[in-house]
Amino acid sequence: MVRGRSTELREDAGSSPVVTTDLPQRRQLVVGSRSIPVIFPNRRDPRLKLAAVITALQVLGQAALGFRVSIAQILVCLGTCALVDAAVMLRREGVLVWPASALLTGNSVAFILRTSGTEHGDWWSLNGIQYFILACLLSLLSKYLIRPGGKHIFNPSNIGLVWVLLIVGPTKVFPQYLWWGPNGAPVIAALAVILVGAVWILRSVGMVRMALSFMVPFALLLGIFAASGRSFFAIWHDGPVEGAEYWFNIVTSPEVLIFVFFMMSDPQTAPKDRRGRMVYGAATAVVAAGLIYFQPTEFGIKVAILASLTAVCGVVPFIEKVARPGDARGSVPSPGRAEPVSRRLTDSVRHPAVAAAAVIAVAAPVDAAALSNEKQIVLIERGLTGEANPQ
Amino acid sequence: MEEDVTHESPDRGPAHRILSVLGLLAVLAGAVLGGNPFGIREWVFGSAVPPPRPPAVGREAAAGVDDDATVLRSQPWWQTVARLRGTGQMVTQAFTIGGDALQWRVRTSCTDGDIAVEVSTEAEPLVAAPCPSTPDGYSSETGSLSLRVAAKGPWRLHIEQQIDVPLEEPPLPAMTASDTREIAAGSLYRIERPTFGRVRLYRLAGGNYALRLSDFYVSPNVDLELRFSSLQAPRSTQAFEGASSVFVAPLDITAGSLNFKIPPGVVPTEYRSLVIWCPPLNLAYAGARLEFRA
Numbered sequence: 238m239v240r241g242r243s244t245e246l247r248e249d250a251g252s253s254p255v256v257t258t259d260l261p262q263r264r265q266l267v268v269g270s271r272s273i274p275v276i277f278p279n280r281r282d283p284r285l286k287l288a289a290v291i292t293a294l295q296v297l298g299q300a301a302l303g304f305r306v307s308i309a310q311i312l313v314c315l316g317t318c319a320l321v322d323a324a325v326m327l328r329r330e331g332v333l334v335w336p337a338s339a340l341l342t343g344n345s346v347a348f349i350l351r352t353s354g355t356e357h358g359d360w361w362s363l364n365g366i367q368y369f370i371l372a373c374l375l376s377l378l379s380k381y382l383i384r385p386g387g388k389h390i391f392n393p394s395n396i397g398l399v400w401v402l403l404i405v406g407p408t409k410v411f412p413q414y415l416w417w418g419p420n421g422a423p424v425i426a427a428l429a430v431i432l433v434g435a436v437w438i439l440r441s442v443g444m445v446r447m448a449l450s451f452m453v454p455f456a457l458l459l460g461i462f463a464a465s466g467r468s469f470f471a472i473w474h475d476g477p478v479e480g481a482e483y484w485f486n487i488v489t490s491p492e493v494l495i496f497v498f499f500m501m502s503d504p505q506t507a508p509k510d511r512r513g514r515m516v517y518g519a520a521t522a523v524v525a526a527g528l529i530y531f532q533p534t535e536f537g538i539k540v541a542i543l544a545s546l547t548a549v550c551g552v553v554p555f556i557e558k559v560a561r562p563g564d565a566r567g568s569v570p571s572p573g574r575a576e577p578v579s580r581r582l583t584d585s586v587r588h589p590a591v592a593a594a595a596v597i598a599v600a601a602p603v604d605a606a607a608l609s610n611e612k613q614i615v616l617i618e619r620g621l622t623g624e625a626n627p628q
Numbered sequence: 629m630e631e632d633v634t635h636e637s638p639d640r641g642p643a644h645r646i647l648s649v650l651g652l653l654a655v656l657a658g659a660v661l662g663g664n665p666f667g668i669r670e671w672v673f674g675s676a677v678p679p680p681r682p683p684a685v686g687r688e689a690a691a692g693v694d695d696d697a698t699v700l701r702s703q704p705w706w707q708t709v710a711r712l713r714g715t716g717q718m719v720t721q722a723f724t725i726g727g728d729a730l731q732w733r734v735r736t737s738c739t740d741g742d743i744a745v746e747v748s749t750e751a752e753p754l755v756a757a758p759c760p761s762t763p764d765g766y767s768s769e770t771g772s773l774s775l776r777v778a779a780k781g782p783w784r785l786h787i788e789q790q791i792d793v794p795l796e797e798p799p800l801p802a803m804t805a806s807d808t809r810e811i812a813a814g815s816l817y818r819i820e821r822p823t824f825g826r827v828r829l830y831r832l833a834g835g836n837y838a839l840r841l842s843d844f845y846v847s848p849n850v851d852l853e854l855r856f857s858s859l860q861a862p863r864s865t866q867a868f869e870g871a872s873s874v875f876v877a878p879l880d881i882t883a884g885s886l887n888f889k890i891p892p893g894v895v896p897t898e899y900r901s902l903v904i905w906c907p908p909l910n911l912a913y914a915g916a917r918l919e920f921r922a
Binding site (some may be wrong): 382400403404405406407408409472475476589590592593596597599600601603604607611612613616617619620621622623624625626627 | 648649651652655656658659661662663664669670673674675676677699700701817818821822824845847848849
C-alpha cells in the first residue's frame with residue numbers, strides 16, 4: 238500500500254487535522270497474469286510545480302543561457318533516477334508510482350552538474366555521462382539506504398552532487414557557474430522564472446520564512462566578507478572577483494537562489510515546524526558562509542554552499558528538538574527515552590545508517606573546507622591550465 | 629523538494645548486515661577520497677595541472693634553465709639545441725635532447741648531390757633528399773645523440789627541440805642601456821582568453837622600438853601574434869576588428885618573459901593598445917592599454 242503520496246494533510250478551520258483521501262483514479266498495468274496498480278501524482282502536488290520551474294530554466298539554459306549540459310545528459314539523468322525509483326517502488330510496494338521525486342532529483346543533478354569538455358549546443362553529447370549517472374545513483378542510494386529513524390535525512394540531489402564534486406573533483410566535473418551571463422534578457426527571464434517559481438512553490442510548502450532566514454544572514458555575512466577584502470577566482474572573470482562584485486556574484490547568483498528556493502525547501506528533509514525551519518535556514522547560511530570564507534575559487538564556493546546543506550540536513554533531528562517550543566519539549570515525556578544520552582548515542586552509532594549519516598554530515602563540510610588548499614583549482618579557475626582547461 | 633514515502637526494509641539477515649557494513653565502508657572511503665589527502669584524487673582521476681618544471685632562459689638550450697619551477701605551460705615552441713657543420717660523410721659531435729622535449733627536428737642545408745642524415749638509434753634516416761632543398765627530419769629520441777651524415781659537399785644542420793615550458797628571457801641589453809627610455813606600459817587583460825602580465829614599450833638608443841612582456845601568460849594556441857591597435861582598450865573581438873591595427877611580431881611562446889623588436893616602419897606612439905590576436909580563430913585573446921609617459 239502506498240501511503241503519503243496520494244493523500245494530503247489538510248488543516249480545516251476549527252477542527253483537528255484530517256487526512257483527506259484525494260486519490261486520483263487508479264489505473265492498472267497488466268503484465269501477463271499480473272495486474273500492477275499505476276499511480277500518478279496529484280495535480281496539486283508541489284513537486285509538479287517545481288518540475289515546471291526547473292524545466293523552464295533548463296529550456297532557457299539550452300536556448301539562451303549557454304548552459305554546458307546536453308539534452309542527452311539531462312535525459313539520462315531523468316531516466317536513471319526514474320528507472321531506479323520506479324523499480325524500488327515496484328519491488329517494495331508492488332505498484333508503479335510515477336517517480337515525481339526521482340525525476341526532480343535527476344533534473345536537479347542535470348541542472349547543476351557539469352562535466353569537463355561538454356560544449357553548449359552539442360545537444361546529444363554523452364560526454365562524462367558516467368558522472369551524471371553516479372550522481373543520480375548516489376542520490377537515490379542515500380534516499381533508500383541512509384534512513385536513520387526510517388526516513389531519509391539528506392536531500393537526495395544535494396548529497397549526490399556534493400559527493401560527486403568532492404570525490405571526482407575539478408578535473409572532471411564542476412557545478413554550473415554562479416554567473417549566468419551579462420544582465421540581458423535571458424538572465425532577467427531566468428531570474429523572473431526563479432522568483433515567480435519561488436513565490437508559487439515556497440508559499441505552498443510553507444518555506445518562505447525558511448528562505449528568508451537563509452538569505453538575510455547569508456547576505457549580511459557575505460557583505461562582511463566582501464568588505465574585509467575576500468575574493469575568489471572564476472573562469473568567467475578576468476582577475477579576482479572582489480568587493481561589491483564578490484557579494485553580488487554570490488548572493489544574487491541564480492544558482493544560490495535555486496539552491497535556497499528549490500533545494501533547501503524540500504519538506505522531507507527540512508524540519509517540520511516553522512521555528513525549526515527558520516533555525517535550519519539560518520544554520521545553513523552560517524555554515525555556508527563559514528565554508529565560503531576560506532574559498533579562493535568559485536568551485537570551492539559552490540561546493541561549500543551545497544555541503545552546508547548536507548551538514549545541516551544531518552542535524553535536522555536535533556534542530557527539530559532544539560527549536561521545538563519549550564512546553565512541547567518538556568511536557569510530553571516519551572517512554573523509552575529515559576536512557577542516558579551517551580548510551581543512546583552509542584546505540585545510534587552502532588546502526589550503520591546512523592553512522593553513515595554522521596560520516597557524510599561531517600565529511601561534506603570538512604572535505605569542502607579542504608578545497609581551499611588545492612592550488613590546482615585556482616589554476617583551473619584562472620584558466621592557466623591551457624586550452625584543455627576542465628572548465 | 630523530493631518528498632516520498634518512507635519504508636524500512638524488513639530484511640535484517642546476515643546478508644543485510646554485510647551489505648550495511650560494506651556500504652558504510654564505501655561511505656568512509658568516499659569521505660576520505662573527497663578530502664583528497666596526499667593528492668589521492670589526482671592519482672585516481674588525473675590532474676589538470678602538469679608537474680612543475682624549470683622554465684627555459686633562452687631560445688638556445690645552452691642558456692640553461694631557471695631555478696624556479698612552474699606548472700604553467702606555453703604553446704610548444706622550438707628551442708635551438710645545436711648548429712653543426714661539416715663536409716662529406718661524418719658523424720657529428722654529440723648533442724643533448726632534454727627529457728621533457730616533445731620532439732626534435734633537424735633542418736639541413738647543402739649545395740651538391742644528395743644528403744642523408746641518420747640518428748644512431750633509428751633504422752630509418754631522418755632526412756634523405758637531394759640538395760639544395762631538403763625537408764626537415766623529426767624524431768622523439770631523447771638524451772645524448774649524434775648524427776651520421778652522408779653528403780657530397782659541405783652541409784649545415786640546425787637541431788631544435790620542441791618544449792612547452794615558459795621562456796624567461798632577461799631584458800635585451802638595449803633595453804637597459806642608458807639612452808633607452810621606457811615610453812609606455814600596461815597590464816594585460818582578458819578579451820576572449822585568460823591572460824596576465826605586464827607590457828613595457830621602449831624607445832632604444834638608435835631610435836628603434838622594442839617591447840617586453842614580463843610575468844606573462846596567455847591561453848596557448850598556434851600562430852598567435854602581437855598587434856598594436858588604435859583603440860584605447862578593446863574589450864571584444866568585434867571592437868578590435870572595427871579599428872585599425874598593425875602587426876608587431878609572432879607570438880610563438882605564450883608564457884614567461886619575452887622580448888620583441890618592433891619592425892621598422894611601425895611607430896608605436898600612433899597606437900594606444902597591444903592586442904594578442906589569433907588569426908586561425910579570428911579572436912582577440914587579450915589586450916593591454918598602453919599608458920604613454922609624457
